[in-house]
Amino acid sequence: MDARKPYNPDPHAHPGLAAIALLEAGKALLAFLAAAGLEVSGPAPLRTLIDALIRRIGADPEQGAFSTLLGMITPDTVHVGAVVLSAYGLLRALEAWGLWRARAWASWLGCISAALYLPLDVYAIVRHPGWASWLLLAVNLLVVWVLARDLGRRRGTRALP
Template identity: 85%
Template sequence: MTSNTPYNPDPHAHPGLAAIALLEAGKAVLAFLAAAGLEISGPAPLRNIINALIHRVGGDPENGAFSSLLGMITPDTVHLGAAVLVAYGLLRALEAWGLWRARAWASWLGCISAALYLPLDIYAIIKHPGWASWLLLAVNVLVVWVLARDIGKRRKH
């Protein structure tokens, strides 16, 4: 069944896709900056941050699992973390490019990846209710809705 209005493949005809593309591009930039920060700073600042978090939750960084966690923060694990951040950034950049160009595969990629976050967003609201948790859920629901709508329009035509 087709609609009377044809699907417009012009990327500028889809402001929702462009807005999501900019959001994803922002995520990519942040991931690249975080990766660069890890590589530049090395493991010591990361250990200090983890150590402060352990103290904040009342843990003992000298004994038990927390001690093991701090021991795992080595130059190699920092390189691995930076590599994972670069891979994430590349995925987000690829999605941003595809959405900016109104590619169907990018709508699918974005819809699936945003939908995967929804259970985590709901969990965050249960554990840490507040405006930030609700805002994150609302943004992800909106992204899934816009991209699912785009996919649906494409399937009709």
């Protein structure tokens, strides 16, 4: 008797995929809002925010690399940033749609992209230990596990229990 369950192509049979799809849709929405905010507000508020952050860490925004950074914030670079944020939002929206419809390509995309963040999550824990860093690592590990499990079931084997 085979203990493995056959893969069910019904998207509603995979609540984990639906939850991850909603998470990815939220990321897409935030990326689109950030892109729109950059386009509407222009470089001035961004320069003010970065200047305040530089001063908060006790650095001089008029000298060195920070001065160069502030000088790079122009209307053109703000447009480029908005385009990059829009592209990221589009990728996340596409992944969300695919996961909501239980598409295998979306599980691959989500599993790979979440796994790419894991080293950064570990680095964040080392540099800034705290509950937020651990929570982010736990969420990304859970996403990788759910999507890898989905992909394993599609192959007819159980990659992870």
